[in-house]
Amino acid sequence: MHSFGYRINALLTFSVTILALMCAIASFSDNFNSPSPSSEVQVMKINWFQKKPDGDDEVSLTLNISANLQSLFTWNTKQVFVFLAAEYQTPKNVLNQISLWDGIIPAKEHASFKIQATNKYRFTDQGSNLRGKEFNLTLHWHVMPKTGKMFADKLVMPGYHLPKAYR
Ligand SMILES: *[C@@H]1O[C@H](CO)[C@@H](O)[C@H](O)[C@H]1NC(C)=O
Ligand SMILES: *[C@@H]1O[C@H](CO)[C@@H](O)[C@H](O)[C@H]1NC(C)=O
Secondary structure (H helix, E strand, O other), X not given: OOOHHHHHHHHHHHHHHHHHHHHHHHHHHHOOOOOOOXXXXXXXXXXXXXXXXXXXXXXXXXXXXXXXXXXXXXXXXXXXXXXXXXXXXXXXXXXXXXXXXXXXXXXXXXXEEEEEEEOOOOEEOOOOOOOOOEEXXXXXXXXXEOOOOOEEEXXXXXXXXXOOOOO
């Protein structure tokens, strides 16, 4: 006869094993979900564009951001962190990445959205390189699962230009 304590312990070990197995299956089954997020962003307005007294260029934009990230959500998704970055090249840096807007999407119902927003973070260059500058807008996402590994990916929207002159 096994003691009561032994049985409780065996039962506990069994449940922990099952739980671990379910977590493994959960994160594994996530690998079969091939998400297809979409996004479209328009620069609606250049609010102002100037060279600051310290010599660095800064621009203020109003963006029309629409995105559908619903396919990133599975039953194993806790939340999705998303940010929109301006990416461009300068003689000094192969990649300048400036976050313009970000957000946390708590649920699939909120993962399809349209917003108009002025850049939340400053679009400032480390220098005076922004006039006529070609840039990409890149939507990055980090998917935080309930269990398993976080994963990140992005969508590149190329072909944007800043004005040739300050305004
Ligand atoms: C914002 O973008 C959406 C989707 O691209 C478009 O349907 C809508 O007309 C745009 N709004 C404005 C004010 O430009
Ligand atoms: C912008 O996007 C294009 C096309 O995807 C890519 O070739 C280019 O390297 C990107 N530019 C930067 C600065 O990342």
